[in-house]
Amino acid sequence: MEDQISEPEHWADAVQVFHDPDTDTRCIYRVPNKLRKVNEAAYTPQLISIGPFHHGKPELKDMETHKIIYCDNFFERSSKTTDELKHFIEGCQEQILRCYAGTISQVDNYFRDVILRDAGFIIELFLTNSENPENYYHILRSPWLRKAIEQDLILFENQLPYFILEDLYNFAKPKPKPNSYSPSRNKVQARGQANRRHRCIDLDQICYCLPCCRPNQPRDYAVEIIEATVHPFLKLTCEFFNYYGTKENSVRKGLDIRNFTDLVRHFLCPAEEMTWVGSRLTPIKNIYDARKLKAAGVNFRLLKEAGFVVKGHESHHCNFNSACFTSMDLKLTQFCVKDETECVIRNVMALEQFLYPECASICEYFLLMDKLVDTVEDVNLLIDSGVVVNNLGSNERVTNLINQLCEQIMDDVSCYGDLCDKLNKHYGISFWNRHVALLKRVYFKDLWTASSTILGIFVLVFSIFGTIKSLKS
Structure with a gap:
């Protein structure tokens, strides 16, 4: 030869x-x-x-x-x-x-x-x-x-x-x-x-x-x-x-x-064909990161399906005030990150840009993931929910990878446009969830902070009762 x-x-x-x-x-x-x-x-x-x-x-x-x-x-x-x-x-x-x-x-x-x-x-x-x-x-x-x-x-x-x-x-x-x-x-x-x-x-x-x-x-x-x-x-x-x-x-x-x-x-790709009708002309909107959505009552859950898919739906409402107590489930298939992952995903995304520009399922998954991840705290949340598996080492490397995968990738159309609108709307009306999450993050972020907060509340209550009792006497 x-x-x-x-x-x-x-x-x-x-x-x-x-x-x-x-x-x-x-x-x-x-x-x-x-x-x-x-x-x-x-x-x-x-x-x-x-x-x-x-x-x-x-x-x-x-x-x-x-x-x-x-x-x-x-x-x-x-x-x-x-x-x-x-x-x-x-x-x-x-x-x-x-x-x-x-x-x-x-x-x-x-x-x-x-x-x-x-x-x-x-x-x-x-x-x-x-x-x-x-x-x-x-x-x-x-x-x-x-x-x-x-x-x-x-x-x-x-x-x-x-x-x-x-x-x-x-x-x-x-x-x-x-x-x-x-x-x-x-x-x-x-x-x-x-x-x-x-x-x-x-x-x-x-x-x-x-x-x-x-x-x-x-x-x-x-x-x-x-x-x-x-x-x-x-x-x-x-x-x-x-x-x-x-x-x-x-x-x-x-x-x-x-x-x-x-x-x-x-x-x-997903085992079932993605639905693009109704979202064809809607790009992925800017949405809040995973940490803020979690504070607004969005629960990130693992979707056990083949391929890269994202699904969302409202999980339950409170009868007396649905605007305050609505929660939403956002289900994503697992993203397992290893040393070879970036090479494979980048080449598949490049192929989709040329051969499947109007149904780029892999690109759309990572474009949405890029919107969800801004900081290491967002990756930590997704890892805790089982959506992301980190075999690279530090979570900061995973954050950088997700943020860089979609550079120079077109996002003119998306099958997740409607989902992004729902997430933004949910964040806007979930003011009670956000304030409760803020209180948890500030006053109950760990055991010692929570103990100090509870002790302070008891001291405040006893002080008020003592003051009232003194005034009455």
């Missing part, structure tokens, strides 16, 4: 601007500079390049050898010859180009070879991942290396169109290796106990714990698969990325996946 593909000296100097009048086919974009400058490392591959945008970068050259080895293994198990595979990619080249927006690099047949090498590497990686752990090559045997590659494969700029991977898999008809096994008939399960023994490290140390993961859930990070209708390569894909999903995120026939970032978004 290495001698079959000759790399040009100036790959980045030879560029072609592909103008596509049908923008609906585009699914891979460069992240805009304003968004990239917020955290450039979150959008840039650190180990391996996939596709044309980052190909040829010197810092990513070391992984090319591994890609060649995996691609050669794919050629060996393929039922087609190398030339047949090249001709197949050539026939799809124009369709592939239509998936990339903007300026891309292309040098004669080298673009074809880059796509074939990257696609062959990915297919072989997924096939090897589903087979006997004893057949694992270096990448899958190293927990750190596998984790780094898995993260690079979901970066928005670092993608191949999903259709070419699936079509190439269909065309090549790769044969399984000896002593390999197929995924479960009902679901793609997490790697087995033999795999964990082989790695000699606990799964908690190597898996991606993304925001949709909950610490109290059993360690069964499986994605429900409908065996009779789902494409075999989609099963392999879900098995490789199974830490991003939960059982609630079923993969069914007809699921339109544009790339791997889009697949991760599918796992993070």
